[in-house]
Amino acid sequence: MTVRTRFAPSPTGYLHIGGARTALFCWLYARHHHGQFILRIEDTDRERSTPEAVQAILDGIAWLGMKEDEGPFYQTQHFERYREVAQKLLNARHAYHCYCSKEELEQMRNEQLARKQKPRYDGRCRTHPVSRAGVQPVIRFKNPQSGQTTVNDLVRGRVVFENSELDDLIIARSDGTPTYNFTVVVDDMDMHITHVIRGDDHLNNTPRQINIFNALGAKPPEYAHLPMILGPDGAKLSKRHGAVSVMQYREDGYLPEAVINYLVRLGWSHGDQEIFTREEMIRFFDIADVNKSASAINPDKLLWLNQHYIKSGDPDRLAAELGWHLMRIGITVTDTVKLAAVVRAQAERARTLKEMAEASRFFFEEFTDYDAKAAVKNFTVETLPALREIRARLAAIEEWSAPAIHRVLEGTVAALGVKLGKVAQPVRVAVSGGGVSPPIDVTLELLGRECSLRRLDRAIGWIETGRS
């Protein structure tokens, strides 16, 4: 039997890190077993589902590179099927109509809570459904009242639930629309899902779903409940910390491979290995190696991974991303060769592409002011001779390249009898406007002769006139 997994988000918000991790594990498991990964949108809550959220989820999945093999399917398109299955359950006396009003239910719940009992439906319509004029009944599933239901969870192990703890859940609302625990079962059954991999907030729903499978005469799938993902402070993930759309990560300058690599290590491990190529993840992934306990997001580690991928990634590909980030801060660059060269020069000093774009502005546009501290420190009467000397020597260079520039730098240093830093740093401030840049020879090469000389002249003038 080929493995079939599904990722089934409800489109009520964006795809956040938790959902992305669940999708990743489903995707990896399917890929590992040469099976299918199915995308199913659980949009039966028409009040809260939005097309924007659907799109955001699709975009997120695509950005992370988890292409679905089937779907996306929409539950709202399966209403006929749910009705049919509900009717089947009704006919087989595995479900019944319930005419209890919401008020009645509410009262029941309050009384049970007051008695310190677990709130649940008491089954009053189960045996004697009293139809009431004008009341559209809901359909309830007749849950077994005795015995136990066992979930042989692939990550939790054997979890046993007393059926007496479960009540008769509503599978169809009074308006005829189906509810979650029912649609999940029908779809998982119809789509021949073999492994349900989902967040562990669903563990408690599992025995109910298994009972519905049983009533339908269908074999339940295997289940694997993943531990939660917590915010950096160990608190539940919320909009405040971490629960942003995965697309926000792109905007913040992260690479999808870094996000995926970060996510795969949240709750899963393969010995001590930290860096995984996509192929390795697929090859090594196994639910048996998934952890039971919740894990907190560690932004620093994500940053570290991101830089790793920036350093090791293909500069030409990264160049396009850098161009995108530059554009977002108002700089349009069409020279992809230069972009790639900047990526090479900046890779080891940028943790995100966004940082890289910000640190690379001076390569593409003129800066207005010098960084005050850097100017005070490096633009002095003492550095003026060095600046003039290097300016003159640079102007005479035949081939404008980093190695040639480096030789000039060393020649200048030797002639002046000072340390390299005494010359390099003032030059750096002169051409970049600040105290930070890639190695000065590389920086000058990238800037080009004309620009470098012009900025050097500007700096010399600035010092001569006592700041301008």
Place this chain on the structure above:
RNA sequence: GCUCCCUUCGUCUAGAGGCCUAGGACGGAGCCCUCUCAAGGCUUAAACACCGGUUCGAAUCCGGUAGGGAGCGCCA
């Protein structure tokens, strides 16, 4: 309240009775390298929640305690 789940360095984790004076990674600290910032190299601090039991021997097995979480909707 009831049911279910979880518990190794700050964080992610290795560990499936002796290989553990508990390993790796991020982050931290220190040193080295160095034209800035980084990157890199080396070193280092830092954890088995607690209490009992089983065993010659327990981070690993069992029980309890504590703490955390989830669920208990005509939401998904």
